Amino acid sequence: MKAIWYRFAVLLLFSALSLAATQVWAQSQEFPVSTRTLKNGMKVLVQPDHSIPNVALYIFYRIGSRNEHPGTTGLSHFFEHMMFNGAKKYGPGDLDKVMEANGGANNAYTTQNVTVYQDWFPHSALPLIYDIEADRIRDLTFDPKKIASEREVVASERRLSVDNDNGGLLDEQLWATAFIAHTYQWPVVGWMSDIEHWTMDDLKHHFEMGYSPSNATMVVVGDVSPEEIFQLCEKFIEPIPSHAPPPPVTTVEPEQLGERRLVVHKPAELPLIMIGYHVAQTNDPDFYALNILRSILFQGESSRMYQRLVDKDQLALDVSSSVEPAFDPTLAIIVAQPRQSVDPQACEKAIYEELEKVKSAPISDQELEKAKNSRLVEFYREMRTINGRANTIGTYEVFMGDYNKLFDAAKNYSLVTKDDVQRVAKKYFSANNRTVATLLPENEEKAKR
Amino acid sequence: MTRKGQTLRLLALFGLLLALCPDVPAQSLRLPPHEKLVLKNGLTVLLMGKRGVPLIDVFALVKTGAAADPAGQEGLASITAGLLRKGTKSRTAQQFSADLDYIGGSFGADAGADFTNISAEFMTKDLARGLELFSDAVLHPTFPQSETEKILAQSLDGVKSTKDEPQAVLGLYFEGYLYGSHPYGRPSDGDELSLKRIQRDAILKFYEANYAPGNTILGVAGEFDSGEMRKKLEETFGAWPARTVASAAVTAVPPSKGKKLLLIDKPDATQTYFAIGNIGVAVNDPDRVAIRVVNTIFGGRFTSDLNEALRVESGYTYGARSFFDSRKAPGPFEIASFTKNETTTPAIDLALQVLEKLHKNGVTAEQLASAKSYIKGQFPPTMETSGQLARRIVVDEYYGLGDDEVNQLEARVDAVTSAIAKQIIEKHFPLDNLVFVLIGNASAIGPAVKKYADKIDQRPISDPGFWPPPAGAQK
Numbered sequence: 001m002k003a004i005w006y007r008f009a010v011l012l013l014f015s016a017l018s019l020a021a022t023q024v025w026a027q028s029q030e031f032p033v034s035t036r037t038l039k040n041g042m043k044v045l046v047q048p049d050h051s052i053p054n055v056a057l058y059i060f061y062r063i064g065s066r067n068e069h070p071g072t073t074g075l076s077h078f079f080e081h082m083m084f085n086g087a088k089k090y091g092p093g094d095l096d097k098v099m100e101a102n103g104g105a106n107n108a109y110t111t112q113n114v115t116v117y118q119d120w121f122p123h124s125a126l127p128l129i130y131d132i133e134a135d136r137i138r139d140l141t142f143d144p145k146k147i148a149s150e151r152e153v154v155a156s157e158r159r160l161s162v163d164n165d166n167g168g169l170l171d172e173q174l175w176a177t178a179f180i181a182h183t184y185q186w187p188v189v190g191w192m193s194d195i196e197h198w199t200m201d202d203l204k205h206h207f208e209m210g211y212s213p214s215n216a217t218m219v220v221v222g223d224v225s226p227e228e229i230f231q232l233c234e235k236f237i238e239p240i241p242s243h244a245p246p247p248p249v250t251t252v253e254p255e256q257l258g259e260r261r262l263v264v265h266k267p268a269e270l271p272l273i274m275i276g277y278h279v280a281q282t283n284d285p286d287f288y289a290l291n292i293l294r295s296i297l298f299q300g301e302s303s304r305m306y307q308r309l310v311d312k313d314q315l316a317l318d319v320s321s322s323v324e325p326a327f328d329p330t331l332a333i334i335v336a337q338p339r340q341s342v343d344p345q346a347c348e349k350a351i352y353e354e355l356e357k358v359k360s361a362p363i364s365d366q367e368l369e370k371a372k373n374s375r376l377v378e379f380y381r382e383m384r385t386i387n388g389r390a391n392t393i394g395t396y397e398v399f400m401g402d403y404n405k406l407f408d409a410a411k412n413y414s415l416v417t418k419d420d421v422q423r424v425a426k427k428y429f430s431a432n433n434r435t436v437a438t439l440l441p442e443n444e445e446k447a448k449r
Numbered sequence: 450m451t452r453k454g455q456t457l458r459l460l461a462l463f464g465l466l467l468a469l470c471p472d473v474p475a476q477s478l479r480l481p482p483h484e485k486l487v488l489k490n491g492l493t494v495l496l497m498g499k500r501g502v503p504l505i506d507v508f509a510l511v512k513t514g515a516a517a518d519p520a521g522q523e524g525l526a527s528i529t530a531g532l533l534r535k536g537t538k539s540r541t542a543q544q545f546s547a548d549l550d551y552i553g554g555s556f557g558a559d560a561g562a563d564f565t566n567i568s569a570e571f572m573t574k575d576l577a578r579g580l581e582l583f584s585d586a587v588l589h590p591t592f593p594q595s596e597t598e599k600i601l602a603q604s605l606d607g608v609k610s611t612k613d614e615p616q617a618v619l620g621l622y623f624e625g626y627l628y629g630s631h632p633y634g635r636p637s638d639g640d641e642l643s644l645k646r647i648q649r650d651a652i653l654k655f656y657e658a659n660y661a662p663g664n665t666i667l668g669v670a671g672e673f674d675s676g677e678m679r680k681k682l683e684e685t686f687g688a689w690p691a692r693t694v695a696s697a698a699v700t701a702v703p704p705s706k707g708k709k710l711l712l713i714d715k716p717d718a719t720q721t722y723f724a725i726g727n728i729g730v731a732v733n734d735p736d737r738v739a740i741r742v743v744n745t746i747f748g749g750r751f752t753s754d755l756n757e758a759l760r761v762e763s764g765y766t767y768g769a770r771s772f773f774d775s776r777k778a779p780g781p782f783e784i785a786s787f788t789k790n791e792t793t794t795p796a797i798d799l800a801l802q803v804l805e806k807l808h809k810n811g812v813t814a815e816q817l818a819s820a821k822s823y824i825k826g827q828f829p830p831t832m833e834t835s836g837q838l839a840r841r842i843v844v845d846e847y848y849g850l851g852d853d854e855v856n857q858l859e860a861r862v863d864a865v866t867s868a869i870a871k872q873i874i875e876k877h878f879p880l881d882n883l884v885f886v887l888i889g890n891a892s893a894i895g896p897a898v899k900k901y902a903d904k905i906d907q908r909p910i911s912d913p914g915f916w917p918p919p920a921g922a923q924k
Binding site for chain 1: 501504550553766815822832
């Protein structure tokens, strides 16, 4: 739910890797992708689209909080902030000023798995953007004063999104409880005491570890030609030397052998429930069936969970689910906000009953068809902007291993059967495999006592 | 809520331009061609065919919004909109959802201060079904009693849930404190007391009085055949009986005089959320483009004066910004940020210093050039999708702004000079008359923030309503 951290907060989250494509889209290939791997190992994907005079440029680095260690949790995210705070040619503050003065804007986000840099700009700013990106990949500097003030910014971000946000707080506790071995157990933003104690050396080490060009994928979508992008890459990016990528994350989370429960007591108007189930990583074949199952359960007001919890029984204000793109086995999270004076456990019970129903009886043909249609429209929604497309192409390339999977998604979804849906429901949504986090309003509890 | 989100919101909320300069040729940015027709029943229809992905977006604007809610029944316009899909002459709420979800369509309906908006999106191949569903909700809602009770109870819990997020309610308290009993001061989604007073009869009356073809503008954008679209619109919306509707007028309010401060106590807050401002401008204000340029420099982007001072240089916050939320009558101007309890007054002091500096120093030629490039460079992605375009042409039509709002944007931005910027600062950026609203831990920050105003008000966040306290709101 809060696994994605942005340099500045955004309205639109391109978090859900919604995968669906049509044969129409795949066949027509209206916007073909050109690719090239630079001599230093960075792969570049370009998709021209001249419908607006703008460009979206994304750089995905395969480094995130899963590559961190206790004591320096949150370092990837902090580093993401530092990537805007000065390099050799563009000193502290220059990057943003120069970019905005040329009509551009930027942001960046960090997840458990990746750190992604985003630039949006008019075509005229293209050479400048490459100069800026090359400068900071090659020659980032670490100004102690900037480290000190940025540390405060990140602390404020944490207070905003975790300490003063019920959803953020509960989400953090859920991951910390569901994972006991794997590095998904700590928050992307980091524990507050780690935020306070990172050192300059930690930052330098992180840069050396994660920021080799060979550890990155660049995606450019918009008012460009592949030739001009490849030329700019040859000039600005290719000369940057490559080095060793981050060491592999070898820890495997052991199978969960029984339900885990946790409670957070906090002043609040309403309770909140999150239930996390361990599921496979993004490139697992179960991915498609799992998405179809989640559509049937959670997508739209005709979905089973909405009908049951929000509409018929009126137990919850809303109910939803999410799975973030992940390199390693991750969590499918169900979130429900119980209505005033509804016992959170009544919500929980209804959720489990609906899960049992999809396990014990096959879904209908109509439901399967509906889920496939929904995935298709969602795909179009992501593909209709140069920004959404840059993110989606990059996400497929990085998490599925090949952007071409984008064009196979229609086929992969059409192959999902009712049996598949039932099978993944049984495989993942069991009591032993779940962690249940509940936030109970403190004031209400006191009143009850 | 901060930088990126804000900027997008700014661009979306107020595409404000100015009739200062004559036409300049060679504009690079223009609205795609579109046509306007008025059906026999008085419905204004705007059609824009657009290549891209095979989606169609429909956006209907009913020219009555939350500002028309009767005092004490705040939320009426929103609830009415929310119930449109919850039962029609031919479908139950469940059937509507099932039909909509089956085609992967989306549907949304909500009321803002000035108008109600209803939107839908579906695939081109589902045009007939999608348009029929959309028109069914707008033309034939039945407002079943059970669904009405359900949505009112859910909305009430929704207000409570929102109060768990200080940032989400800061604007509501601010507008309430700024506008008082004026319609723009009322919470458009209602509060814990007003939602209990709304009855089905009032909803029916509101619908009958305001949902009429002559009071509605309908925009459609996306991949479609124009002839087929006209035919389908005639079949659906053409059958909507004409009705006379009294037009809703909103009176302008003069800016607040002097300084006053409202402190909303949230005892567990470790961070103070603050808004400072006054009443700003109307959506058609002739200064709107120049204001946008100056505000970009002051608080409308990452390198703005406010964000530079409060985030980049001092590390007080994750984000600081300012915006003009322009409406039919003058809407609010607001500076907003948040900081930990300990740095509450240093951060507010700094925000005020940045404002003073703007008045003292104006803007540099370099800042002006940068802001112009930034606005022009970031504008095209706000008009990229058929959803954005359908909304844009309908809202501009409603406010009487016309295509020049987009087509002349670049020329109007370019026409803003340092001298004009100076006048804009004097006229539109308040310095001595300011309204402060803070949400935070009153026992930690209360004594220190008294210095900002002579008039101080305070109430707990858990008390029902926002501001002014509704009758019977004391717990």
